[in-house]
Amino acid sequence: MKTLKLIAWISGGIGALFVLSGLIQIFFGQWPWGRQIVNYFLVADSFLLITIALFIFIYRCECKK
16 A cells, blocks of 8 residues: 555656646746647646545555455
């Protein structure tokens, strides 16, 4: 379970970084890595959904003990 928690936290961190990158691009203009703002939020959404699913899975497994 510790490995899954670590993977969940890393996934959430990556998702937060993509949200931050998208916000920087919105507020300050073009970011060097691309021109489509929406792509940052779509990728962030995927990482955050993986994070939520992993934490729910971990919670449900710990409740059964």
